[in-house]
Amino acid sequence: MVTIAPADSPTQRAAAPAVAPAAAAVERPLSRRGLERLDLLLLCVEALDFNGGEAMVWISAQLGFTELFPNRVELWKRRCHNPLRRSFRRGSLAPAETDALIRILGVMAERLYPMLHQLLASSEPEALLQERWDLFAARLGELVRERMNPRRSGVQRLLDPVAGAPLRRQLILSLALAAGAGGFERLRASLLDADG
Amino acid sequence: MFQTASMKQTLQFDQQSCRLTLEGLPDLSAGHSSDAIGILTGWSLAWVGRPEELEGRREHLEAILRVVLSYARYLISGVPRRVGAAEDPASISPGEDGRHVLLLRSSQAGVEPLALGLDDAELADLVRVLDRLRLDPRLQVSLPEDPCRPLRAREVQGRTPLQRRLSGVVGGAAALGLTAAAAWLLPPPPAPAPAPGSPPPAAPRG
Numbered sequence: 001m002v003t004i005a006p007a008d009s010p011t012q013r014a015a016a017p018a019v020a021p022a023a024a025a026v027e028r029p030l031s032r033r034g035l036e037r038l039d040l041l042l043l044c045v046e047a048l049d050f051n052g053g054e055a056m057v058w059i060s061a062q063l064g065f066t067e068l069f070p071n072r073v074e075l076w077k078r079r080c081h082n083p084l085r086r087s088f089r090r091g092s093l094a095p096a097e098t099d100a101l102i103r104i105l106g107v108m109a110e111r112l113y114p115m116l117h118q119l120l121a122s123s124e125p126e127a128l129l130q131e132r133w134d135l136f137a138a139r140l141g142e143l144v145r146e147r148m149n150p151r152r153s154g155v156q157r158l159l160d161p162v163a164g165a166p167l168r169r170q171l172i173l174s175l176a177l178a179a180g181a182g183g184f185e186r187l188r189a190s191l192l193d194a195d196g
Numbered sequence: 197m198f199q200t201a202s203m204k205q206t207l208q209f210d211q212q213s214c215r216l217t218l219e220g221l222p223d224l225s226a227g228h229s230s231d232a233i234g235i236l237t238g239w240s241l242a243w244v245g246r247p248e249e250l251e252g253r254r255e256h257l258e259a260i261l262r263v264v265l266s267y268a269r270y271l272i273s274g275v276p277r278r279v280g281a282a283e284d285p286a287s288i289s290p291g292e293d294g295r296h297v298l299l300l301r302s303s304q305a306g307v308e309p310l311a312l313g314l315d316d317a318e319l320a321d322l323v324r325v326l327d328r329l330r331l332d333p334r335l336q337v338s339l340p341e342d343p344c345r346p347l348r349a350r351e352v353q354g355r356t357p358l359q360r361r362l363s364g365v366v367g368g369a370a371a372l373g374l375t376a377a378a379a380w381l382l383p384p385p386p387a388p389a390p391a392p393g394s395p396p397p398a399a400p401r402g
Contacts, residue, residue: 056285113324117212121243121317122295169316170274177272178322182265182327185344192346 004151109179211321
């Protein structure tokens with residue numbers, strides 16, 4: 001046991017609120033880059049879960065987003081604001097819609113967290129880990145080829161076996177950090193980053 | 197305030213690779229319920245497969261909470277960077293082998309800092325544990341808030357390789373230079389011939 005410092009006398013501080021105050025609502029729409037990342041993260045969820053598309057619709061209803069996304073088509077239309085899509089829709093999404101999509105993504109990431117953990121853990125046997133990443137890359141590649149515009153450089157980079165590997169890892173790590181209690185605020189803030 | 201040993205509360209937050217345990221007492225004078233912790237008496241963080249179990253003062257827990265959540269905020273944006281200064285009780289920075297090095301400094305003199313190399317999965321577990329701790333309504337102790345804000349353009353510059361960032365500027369400058377060179381090589385248009393009967397141009401004076 002390593003002790004950083006002895007646990008000293010009881011420390012008493014002012015009482016904190018029971019639950020951390022919710023962050024202020026998004027007041028500006030996501031940038032093109034933010035929309036790209038959000039849709040790619042949802043695509044990763046589908047690559048990890050064969051029934052991911054169905055699950056998203058079900059979770060959307062469970063979270064009370066039926067008015068925003070009454071059916072699968074409406075959900076799909078919102079995701080088509082990703083500029084990398086073959087069927088790209090111009091315009092931006094309303095903050096309430098992006099918030100709802102981030103919430104759905106957070107719940108999906110929470111459900112898939114054990115798989116995300118397996119992909120990210122270095123303690124797993126190397127061969128098994130490689131097999132898992134290959135499987136994920138193959139499934140994601142299928143979905144990307146099916147839905148994204150192959151002429152876009154971002155799509156080509158993602159499909160590249162070598163150059164795409166760190167991008168895929170970053171997507172999985174983002175999903176892992178977006179899961180759980182504080183994941184929503186963290187992911188939302190990152191999707192609102194300025195363009196570098 | 198009257199408290200007994202039986203009022204001691206323990207909160208435990210588990211993930212696959214780590215377990216955070218908090219011990220404390222409800223502060224009845226502040227109106228806390230008997231299952232709350234208003235006075236933190238100790239904490240420990242244990243890792244699966246590691247002999248080290250961290251313990252410390254409240255300041256260390258606050259420092260870990262602050263630097264790890266801030267680091268995770270940068271990491272989710274794809275810009276890992278060191279969080280925490282050299283003199284802080286805790287700091288975290290990206291390691292050489294893709295790990296994340298959590299450095300903990302003891303407040304006791306002569307104790308070497310403890311470095312923990314966490315892989316992505318262990319870091320994600322730690323972030324989840326700290327998120328749950330921060331948002332647990334039973335913990336009635338003020339803790340640092342999670343700095344979740346969008347990053348500014350200069351903070352995310354490292355996300356795009358320098359080559360790609362400069363390609364637009366260099367390409368634009370090259371195109372401008374080529375156009376200017378081509379325009380300079382073109383012969384000037386001939387001067388218009390003077391119309392018959394018009395006065396000759398005035399000779400310069402002096």
